Amino acid sequence: MALLKLTSPHAHTAQSTADVMKLVLLATIPGLVALTVFFGWGTIINVLITSAVALICEASVMRLRKRPVMFYLKDNSALVTAVLLGLALPPLAPWWIPVVGTFFAIVIAKHLYGGLGYNPFNPAMVGYVVLLISFPVQMTAWPAPAPLYPAEIDVPGFWQSLQIVLPFFNEAITGTVNGSIDAYTAATPLDTFKHNTGLLVEQLYKKDPLFSQGSWAGIGWEWANFAFLAGGCFLLYRRVFTWHAPVAMLVSLTLCAALFYDGGSSSSHGSPLLHLLSGGTMLGAFFIVTDPVTSATSNRGRLIYGALVGILIFIIRSWGSYPDAVAFAVLLMNFAAPLIDNYTLPRTYGHKKSRKATEKKDEGP
């Protein structure tokens, strides 16, 4: 009689890792749509390029490591990294920006550290930071939100965007180098605050169309952030991650911003709302900080981890020289995650206190 010998449990949930990843991909759709509505086709093109490169890189590495390629491709983890990186990159960046970034994310940050589950640093953020440091010009050129385009310039359509992103392609077809991104770029809300000299927050909000046409934190930006928030809530509802890290991050960021708001003076670093709804705040809070591999392990640990990311974001935004800070803050805290883990073991049933991960003497089995 051929009976299977298996150990318990014999039952198993239907949800697989690939399903979890699919949910995350699904949850990015609102953000992708919002970014496209306000900043054009650039983001979608980014995501397409990063996804293609990510799949190629993942498959090649798997072949090199002599692993079953399809089995690993099917876990969708490379796609998640690619999509998150694509969302974070400035739209209409030249094609090699997403390519280089994805290569770094998948090959260096993920696989050189042992692959899925073993990477100490968030791959998408490693890719982003490598790009930001190496190509600051391309990485800081964000297009203006569509409603703010000057009357004489049209918002680039899909083909036009493609031409901007792939200049050689354009050249091969039309014979001319057409369309530089420079025509479309504008300061982001965070840039505006960084370079604000002399204007009270209130005046700035009235004067700058970026704010006067928006409601809270700059037209376009606020909606993209709301969209990511919505996606995040969906994932929370589906229990893909726990609330601890994102909520802690948003709360600490809000508190910092409130503390340094300075009554809206000309040297203010911006209101809490500005910080919550501009830049990569919500993308970071619900898609990056929640990355389970690189964050702290226990819920208590995640509270600390999230809160520290929030504080770091505010510090780097306010006093650093980069326009946004989510990537740096996350990578810095990735370093600290194992340490946090060591001190935040949950209290086990029947124990009076929680223990330390490095504790030596056991109370005995």
Added chain:
Amino acid sequence: MRKVWDLIGGVHPPENKHQSVQDSIGTLPLPEKLVIPLNQHIGAPPKLLVSAGDIVLKGQPLAEPKGMVSVGVHAPTSGQISEISDYPIPHPSGMSARCITLIPDGKDQWIEHKGVDNFRDKTPEELLDIIRSSGITGLGGAGFPSAVKLSARQPISTLIINATECEPYITADDMLMQERPEAIVEGIKILSYLLGEPDEILIGIEDNKPKAYEALEPYLEGTNIELVEFTTRYPSGGEKQLIQILTGKEVPNGGLPADIGIVCQNVGTTHAIQRAIVHGEPLISRVTTVTGKACATNRNYQTLIGTPISHLLEQNGFNQSQCSRLVMGGPMMGFTLENSEIPVIKTTNCILAPTEDELPTPPPAQPCIRCGMCAEACPASLLPQQLFWYAQSQNYERLEAHSLFDCIECGACSYICPSNIPLVQYYRASKGEIRKLAAEKVNADRARQRFEFQKARKEKEEAEKTAKREARKKAAEQARAKAAENATASTEDSPVATSATAKSSAADDIIKAAMARAEAKKASPEEQRAKLERGVVRAESHLETVEQRLQALGSEATDKQREQAQAAIEDARLRLEDAKSKLQAAPESKPDKAKEVMAKVQASPKEALEKKIATLKDRINVTEEKIAEAEDDALKVALQKGLEKQQEKLRDAEQQLKDAPTESTTASTKTEDAAATAIAKAQAKAAAQASMSDEEKLRASITSLQARLKKAQERLVAAEEEGSEHIDALRTGAEKLQAKLTSAETELSELS
């Protein structure tokens, strides 16, 4: 409503209970044979009372409890014992154990039995005796003897009846409550009486058993028994979890529920106790659920203990071709059976025969994405993903720090893991490994104690030997002093030869003694010495071999192997030392003496010392490297010890080098010629000495000392003039000579 606490973590797998609650608890026709494992409980196996060929009646004891934590087994029906042999029993490992095979005679004839009319007339001890001799163990869990659990020493304030039955598929307790609520409530009253009427009696039941709830409710009126319903969530039926849900208290780590005044009993057990006390029936059958899509009918049966699973399956239209695995117990904690001939035992609450669709073979595990879903599900608040990580890397220290042993193996983490990692399997394996290592450590500790005892004994023997030697020496000296009356002078002026004289004069007596001994043994000192030298060489090579062996062990070696190797090295080292000291103590023949001198001269003491220091330093380097490489703590400690010893030796050698008197600077310049002269002198001197009386010898040495002193003083003066760096050494050398001279002179004056 009573407050209930939330289960920490937990999962909610599909319940699949409806299939088996459509029909009442059925009975099965008698099987052809019953196979009754002797030991179905946790604790000591009972004592066999029957032998093959015996005719037994239903309910007759087949084995009686032996010791406190033990229960007996009884004949489930009347018939004949056909054999008592090893037989596969229900166990995750598929092992075999002693079983009694009973061929039913079909009459199902009861042995005479009688219940207790009013249990309150009996003392709790008497009732506990009945429970023990009725073979009652916990029917829900691991099968712990109930009498032991009920004779708690601590005062009990809360009695909890576990009616949760949280595992999917299983409905045995549910049906029992639906059909026999009255008996169960009576059983609870017996338990309450046994435990000295605790303040609180709670029946914990999940909200997916409304019928059982309704059935029990009417019988609880007017009692202090409370029926507490809570949300269905696995594993709320774990004893620790149920206690936490109902009382908010936690069983302290390493403790028992009784420590916090709680006793927990399963409903099935409660019912069995009621049967035993009120009806005098031992535990010979239980309710077992037969379920799974591979069976045409899903139902509960009052099953005789010892019924082969195949019989249960056949009676339920089992379709073997559809069944992929056979599980005893539920889908969360049950274990697979290797064949269907295995019997039902006291803890068999369910036989699950699922189809492949129902419980598919798990797909290969993917990497852990550290999603933390397992941690959310863990009822013990562990971090399963970290446990998994450390289990993979076999980091047992971290595993224990992460409280591996608080894992109740409920399987909630494996159930929820999206990467299909068989987490529990890793925990079981690691627990087994840690237990094994702990057991080995106990053994190794014992071995070490034995070894240390041996070492101490050897040292003691060694010390005794030295003491004897000293005593002999003294006696010889005294004898010599008396005999030395007519001493004449003789001159000889070679420091080497003088020292040889001194030594040989001391050695002479020992030689005499040794000669006598050797005579008896018919072995010349030379032969003896050679033998001892061979011994040293042998011991040295042995030490080398064992050291190499330790190195070769490498990182895979278990602690035990290392300990053994360590012990072997220590042993070898002792033997070597032993051999060396014997060699030193051995009598030296005169030609040997000359050889030794030659060797000494050839390699001046300084050179020899320097060489020794160099080798020691080399060895220390090697050891330090080894320490750096060693990952294992035990190995490290051992190596560290070795290093310290080596360093000590090095310090000694360096000290010696520093203290080496003037000859060390001059000796190095000596040539072989000098050696030859010295030998000649030494030989001449030895020959002369043979004809000298003791006084003569003394005088001779005084003269020689005087000459040496003079020379030394001259050298000292010369050195002082040159401002040589050896002044200090020279001065001490001169002072030493002076001292020797003085003592020799006093000796002489005493003699004459």
